[in-house]
Amino acid sequence: RRARRRRLPLTAIFFGVTLLAAVGIGLYFANQTGVFKSATELDTAPPEAPPTVDGDDFTPDDTASPPKQGEQDQARDWINVFSPGDPTQVNAPSDAKADVIQDESGSFLRIRSGASGSAISFDVGQGVLEKLAGKHATFDIIARSEEGQETQISVDCNFGELGDCGRKRYAVGRERNEYLFDVRFPDKHPGAAGTIAINSDFDKQGKSVDIYEIRVSVVP
Template sequence: FKTAAELDTGPPEPTPTLDSEDSSQPGDTGSPQKPGEADQSKNWINVFSPADPTHVSTPSDAGADVMKDDTGQFLRIRSGASGSAIAFDVGQGVLEKLVGKHAMFDVVARSEEGKETQISVDCNFGDLGDCGRKRYAVGHERNEYLFDVQFPDKHPGAAGTIAVNSDIDQKGKSVDIYEIRVSIAQ
């Protein structure tokens, strides 16, 4: 026979649940990230904004004009007949933050209406190297064109540039650049 204490005649103990445990999994963040769309939760460092076009170098046969429409402010660039690219400065301070890190660059752009184009992107980061030549097909929908760079662990020594050719086929097509930014990849 069991004693009253051994029979445990009290109310039943609640069943343990997982609610009280700390889970390192993030909660539901909504819909998954779309292809060609950068992660908005990253800490982005601004490289170029049309609000300050002074850090853009345009060869004599190319053009760059700040414009605005219902999608926002942008810089409409047009490469020259020679295929010359428009250069966007990447400040030395920005490069210093990227030393020894894996960085993701994001060029937010679209083509002029009805004129899909192929652009090329080249980088010169001085002592830190380059990004290789990237090619993208750009349509009229505003989109994000991403590329990553692994930076060596050494002092940049100077500023760098990101050069964009708006039309690889050299037919005078334009591209609207909304912004260029970079984040440190996790």
């Protein structure tokens, strides 16, 4: 006669099924809430763009802006030869005119050569020539023509023992501009002052020109 197997009580079976169900539900919710996900998987934010430098905040050294026009000239050691504040340095022949005038552009000397083509001369002091002896110098005439009358001027120089500059001719328009010429001076002692002579109208039509300044500097 076989021995009867002992059956598990119904309560134990119910408890086991309930426990398994609870564990299954717990695992399901844990998976849904990300308990088993890595930090990378949990980061759902959009990827960050790589850092950039705004074009207005950075300028490479090799693209630095070049010097503005005139900056190098301003750095020169200019010596004043003529300014409208001292018209005693000017000599005008009887048939020529030279008048100091001031407008919104500043003060200038308006010169007009005579019918004979006579030039107006500007003194270059002996002290100035002494500084230029034996050196290479640049002269700068700052001028413009009278309104509506473009003209052609001629420039001559007499520096005594230091020679001259040859005759220069420039077309001068209404806009204020700089008219430059170079002179290489011999290494001599100037015995007197010199002159720069300007004919305001090479064609002898009575046109005038406004002279704002005449200056000179030694070329480095």
